[in-house]
Amino acid sequence: MKKNTTPLNATLLKQMDAYWRAANYLSVGQIYLYDNPLLTKPLTRAHIKPRLLGHWGTTP
Numbered sequence: 863m864k865k866n867t868t869p870l871n872a873t874l875l876k877q878m879d880a881y882w883r884a885a886n887y888l889s890v891g892q893i894y895l896y897d898n899p900l901l902t903k904p905l906t907r908a909h910i911k912p913r914l915l916g917h918w919g920t921t922p
Contacts, residue, residue: 893911893914894910894911894914895909895910895911896908896909896910896911897909
């Protein structure tokens with residue numbers, strides 16, 4: 863496999879950044895929220911999990 867040493871172009875960097883931010887957003891929603899993941903309503907304590915369980919191995 864040949865190693866590519868050229869820098870990434872601006873478009874690809876923006877796409878990778880958007881993917882990274884979306885993946886983190888989904889991960890945070892799964893870890894911390896019970897409901898309202900798209901924040902269509904104002905966030906309240908009822909939406910937030912009181913205790914975090916499990917492992918975070920699936921988060922980016």
